Amino acid sequence: MMVEKIAMQAEEFRLIKEFVADSFGLVLEEGTQRGLAAKLSPRLQELRLKSFTEYYSYLKFSPGRSTEWQRLxxxxxxxxxxxxxxxGQLSVLAQEVLPALxxxxxxxxxxxxxxxxxxCSSGEEAYTIAMLLLESGCFSWDWDVRITGVDIDARVLDAARQGVYAQRAFWATEPHLVERYLRRQDDKFAVRDILRKWTSFAQGxxxxxxxxAAGEQFDVILxxxxxIYFADQTIKRVVDNFGALQSPGGYLFLGHSESLSRTQASYLPLRFPGAIIYQKRE
Ligand SMILES: C[S@@+](CC[C@H](N)C(=O)[O-])C[C@H]1O[C@@H](n2cnc3c(N)ncnc32)[C@H](O)[C@@H]1O
Known part of the structure; x- marks a missing residue:
C-alpha cells in the first residue's frame, strides 16, 4: 500500500507534543515535526483520518484510543x-550495594x-542484574529474589520475555559470562533458565x-x-513515584548523564569513582 505523507501544521505538532508529554512523559524536540509527520502518516492512513487534528482527537477521545497509544x-x-x-555503575551495584543490602x-x-x-526496554538490563547477582555469590537458593522489568512499550516487552539476543547486544559483556548464562540458538543467544527464574516483565x-506497583517496596530501582527524554517537572513526578516504592535506605540508579536536582530532597547522592547513585533518606 502506498503511504502518502500528510503534512503536520505547527499547531497540530504543539497539540501532539503536549499529549505525548502529558501521557507518557516524553518530550518531542522542536525541529522533529516533519520526521514525526512521516512516522505517523501510516497511522492516519490506516485509521482513515485526514489530518493530524483528527489524529489528536482520536488519541484523546476515541473509544479505541488505548490501542492506538500502543501503536504510537x-x-x-x-x-x-x-x-x-x-x-562503572554496575561495579558499584556489585561491590558496594549488594553486599550492604x-x-x-x-x-x-x-x-x-x-x-x-x-x-527496561528489551530486557538486557534486567538479565544483566540477574547475572551480577549470581556472580556476586551474595544471594543463594534460599533467597527470594525478584527482578521486575517495566516498560510502556509492549513490543519491547515481548522481546524481553523471549530473551533471545543478537551478538551485538553483548559487545560490553565479558565472553565467559555470555558462555555461562546464554546458550546458542541459531545465530543468536538465548538466556538460560537460571536468569529467567528471577526475572519477570510487566507493562507500565x-x-x-x-x-x-502499589504495595511493592524495591531495594534497588534502576x-x-x-x-533524558523527559521534561524536568515529569522527572520530579517519576522520582516521587519511585520514592513511594522504596523504604529508607533503598538505592536508585540513574543513567550517567541524568542527575537529580537539589530539589529532590528525598534522595541523597552517594559518590563513587566513576558513578553517582542515590539513596532514599531516612
Ligand atoms: C533507551 S531505553 C533504556 C533501556 C535501559 N534502561 C538501558 O539503560 O539500557 C528507554 C526505555 O524507556 C521506555 N519508556 C519511555 N517512556 C516510558 C514511560 N513513560 N513509562 C515506561 N517506560 C518508558 C522506552 O519504551 C524505552 O524502552
Missing part, C-alpha cells in the same frame, strides 16, 4: 540498550530482594507507577537512560 509509543521511544551498559537484610532476618528495572507507565 514504539514510534516515539528510543529503545537502545545492551548487556552491561554503564559498567545483604548485611542489612540478614540483620533483620530477611531473605528477600526486590529490584526494579524501570524503562512510569508516570503512573505508584498505582501499578531507571537509566529514560529520564
Amino acid at each position: 509509543v514504539p514510534l516515539i521511544t528510543n529503545n537502545e540498550t545492551y548487556f552491561f551498559r554503564e559498567s 545483604k548485611e542489612r537484610k540478614l540483620a533483620r532476618g530477611e531473605r528477600t530482594l526486590r529490584i526494579l528495572s524501570a524503562g 507507565n512510569l508516570l503512573e507507577l505508584a498505582d501499578s 531507571c537509566r537512560n529514560v529520564l
